[in-house]
Amino acid sequence: MTARAGAGARTPARAHFEAEYSPLASDDPSLGSAAVLPWDEEIFGFAVGDYRPASRGELASRTGLLSEALANWSQARRVELVGCRVPASDTALTALLESVGFRMVELQLRATLAPLRSEAAAPPRISVRTADPSDRARILEIASSALRMGRYHADPRFPRAAADHRYRLWMQRALAEGEGTWVAVAGPPGSVRGFLHAQISGPAADIRLAAVDADAAGIAGPELFRGAVHELSRRGVRRVTARMSAANCSVLNIYASLGFRFDEPESVLHWHSPDAPHLVSPDPGSPRP
Numbered sequence: 001m002t003a004r005a006g007a008g009a010r011t012p013a014r015a016h017f018e019a020e021y022s023p024l025a026s027d028d029p030s031l032g033s034a035a036v037l038p039w040d041e042e043i044f045g046f047a048v049g050d051y052r053p054a055s056r057g058e059l060a061s062r063t064g065l066l067s068e069a070l071a072n073w074s075q076a077r078r079v080e081l082v083g084c085r086v087p088a089s090d091t092a093l094t095a096l097l098e099s100v101g102f103r104m105v106e107l108q109l110r111a112t113l114a115p116l117r118s119e120a121a122a123p124p125r126i127s128v129r130t131a132d133p134s135d136r137a138r139i140l141e142i143a144s145s146a147l148r149m150g151r152y153h154a155d156p157r158f159p160r161a162a163a164d165h166r167y168r169l170w171m172q173r174a175l176a177e178g179e180g181t182w183v184a185v186a187g188p189p190g191s192v193r194g195f196l197h198a199q200i201s202g203p204a205a206d207i208r209l210a211a212v213d214a215d216a217a218g219i220a221g222p223e224l225f226r227g228a229v230h231e232l233s234r235r236g237v238r239r240v241t242a243r244m245s246a247a248n249c250s251v252l253n254i255y256a257s258l259g260f261r262f263d264e265p266e267s268v269l270h271w272h273s274p275d276a277p278h279l280v281s282p283d284p285g286s287p288r289p
Helices: 038-044 063-077 091-099 133-145 160-176 214-234 249-257
Strands: 032-036 047-053 079-087 103-113 128-130 181-186 194-201 204-212 239-245 261-272
Touching: 032 063, 038 047, 038 160, 047 063, 063 079, 079 091, 091 103, 091 261, 103 249, 128 214, 133 160, 133 181, 133 194, 133 204, 160 181, 160 194, 160 204, 181 214, 194 214, 204 214, 214 249, 239 249
Parallel strands: 047 079, 204 239
Antiparallel strands: 032 047, 079 261, 103 239, 103 261, 128 181, 181 194, 194 204
């Protein structure tokens, strides 16, 4: 169970990990911009990129140039995978990107609860508390094994072990961060069944990642989110947001039960370099590691 996977999800706000975008083709800025994602490259050991497309009108008659620019850009930087996000309603742009080799791997939604009222956040029925140092090993164990959603997990060519490792390092970094970062756990010390990571800034909180042990998801999952919302309300938070996979129905239902509303649907697409030694064979019959 995950509240946000991937989610291409946001990376820690540190200068070292900020992507630097530049034109995909230096001689033709109208094709859009791209960047290598330094945090993901450091985790995976190979380069991953992100593409911000130009408008559909700019690209409509230039798919050949776009295809060539993608290949040249990725080859020059040894990028094996390029991600891209477009509004889900822009199916024409999605089709255009698919014509040059992008493939949709995930549909994401934004969940928002605002205003968060104290009476809407009933206390949980199980222990939900701020994580302490003794919970670290269990949090990392769950982060390494319990998450099945997110764009890297959804990509059949991406190694599952690398996608799992990304979430483990995500939580290692979250547990080491200071003010503004909050990690909650469900369960008493020695029996943690799940965790939730949120960033808090004044009256706003953004849930970045959450996961629950599969054996306890039916009970611990709803109570983890209920307890987190209750605590955020107690801390003065009045607006809670999150992004998640639209395929994660269990979490969508939990958010809906707490009064969240959904908007900003985005299609997440991946383009794979022809020379990508770390990606899994595209043969659909091949086993995925």
